[in-house]
Amino acid sequence: MLSDFDDIELEEKFDYIVLCNVFEYTKSFVKSENPYVDYLNYLKGFLKEDGVIFLALSNRLGLKYFAGFKEEHTNQLFAGIKEYFNTDSIQTFSKTEITKIIEKAGFSNYKFYYPYPDHEFPQILHTDKLINTILDKGIYRYRNERILFFEEKKLDLILSEEDLSQYFSNSFLIEIRSSDNDYPTDDMDFIKIATDRKEEFNTYTIIWSNGKVSKSPLTSKANDHIKRMFEGRKNDIGKIRCLNSEMKGNSLYYDLLKQSSYEYLLLDAVVKKDKEKFFKLIESFYAAMFYNSFESDEYATEEFLKIFKVKSDIKFHCHEKSNWDLNFNNLFLVDGEFTAIDYE
Template identity: 40%
Template sequence: MNEELIGKVKLNYSYYKGTDLYSDGIIEDKMLEIAKTHENCEDVLAEDSRWPILYHFSTIRQNILEWFPFKKDAEVLEIGAGCGAVTGALLKNDLVVTCIELSKKRSMINAFRHKNYEKLEIIVGNFIDIEITKKYDYITLIGVLEYAKLYIENNDNPSIHFLKTIKEYLKEDGKLFIAIENKFGLKYWSGAKEDHTGILFDGIEGYTTNNNSAETFSKNELKSMMDEAGFHGIEFYYPYPDYKFPLHIYSDKRLPQIGDMVLDRYNYDQDKLSLFDEKSVYDNLIKSQMYDMFSNSFLIVAEKKTITKT
């Protein structure tokens, strides 16, 4: 069976190889049960705030894209859709959504969460194996680019190869969205473990301990990668405290002001040291016009081609 309908959502298994390559473990069975039995999955957080459930079911996740003025009925390709934490924001914006996701179980969770939306198709499989025959108005990589080297083999620079490949699936006036941690984010200096490896100062030191892990980048590295991949009109946004749970999204047109960085605790997945007062350092960075280099995360919006703006 290559297809399955869950409500109005089509699950496409044509490229699924029978094994989920990415999982949070047995808790995903609980998450699937929640998605099947709850109209609003976030309701469970009052009783169960374990990290995977908080991460996948909190509607705060949608803030990363919900604000953007998308064109109505435009087509979007969401690569690495996971359990659908951001999918809902796209559907609520009247977009026609195609998701690509490695995990069948996560795809089923996504489908049950959004079973009443007929504008959703979920393709289960590895992006590099899937035959994409159309071009999209928007493509999203939310927490995905950092894993490029784990899934793209035999390439000297898998991240740039990945970006160049994605660019071919955008319409001429299409836009790419990337959300990713900043390897020089202030939280890493102040005592947070690297999000993917769980090692203190790992990204700051250049990932010298594990070359087979996910890898994040600085603002300058990301800008250089986007330039080399041929993207234009590159705009950086700064989700605070990060792109996973963005309560505010700043931009180069409206950077944070002194006193805006007020959160004491926002690192919910791992224990965090406290080597200095982050709020005071943030204020000093803002005063010195250096906040953008130390933002914990980035949201990048880039255009396929140069577009004259009026």
């Protein structure tokens, strides 16, 4: 349908209305004293009783803009931070500002998600419950050029410790609900989407409010990958044990660990410039990983070469079965014991 927004006439009501990179331009097509409030009110009339508006837009106080990225709408540094000085057609908002607009439009039931690296190509969706607890913000990968004022990751660690990350998230995805009823997404506290690999490895992970974590295939081709992970729980690596899990349908479920990840412990030592603690953590990891290993140059099985392509003549420390995804973000210390949560 080709029409101006204010001329659309429809009898249908909808489950979802999606506004991605649209709301920022509202004052250019809604002529009123409160264009953003009035626009949400207008859209409310198209929703079913339990309908949802998904509002995705940049945070004008996003950390990446302080760190040297140009604002996408103007291609200028600090444009949103300066409230788009000399620009009449565009406006983005801080968390507090967009919250006030939503509530003035008569919505009382809404949920904030914080997409990383941003809302256009998200890898991770944080929520208010865990954004300052789980430090996984994915890879800082953007399409724009930048000036490197500082590395975002270190400052984001400090913001998390101060319970401030939600205010400096690069983007918002807001689920604005038309009723006060319960919604299926109420119990979702964290979502991670793995689509930057081959289709047979595409999965998504959800942390649920009941303390469970699910890992599910995004496509039917990834079903076998989830099943292999389930089988992988039986294989400890050195002194690193795999967290127990269970299968429900095509999804893998395990308990959420409350401890900080090993990555957090390492980054915390870096931020605090505690070199002794940092190297002690690294040495403990190596001791656990190499425990009961053997040196061999006969590791290049047909399955190994299918994935890694080449074999070296050097002897390496090996286990009969090794964890291919043993990065520090997937590693925890539980009662003094190394525990892995992602065992491919």
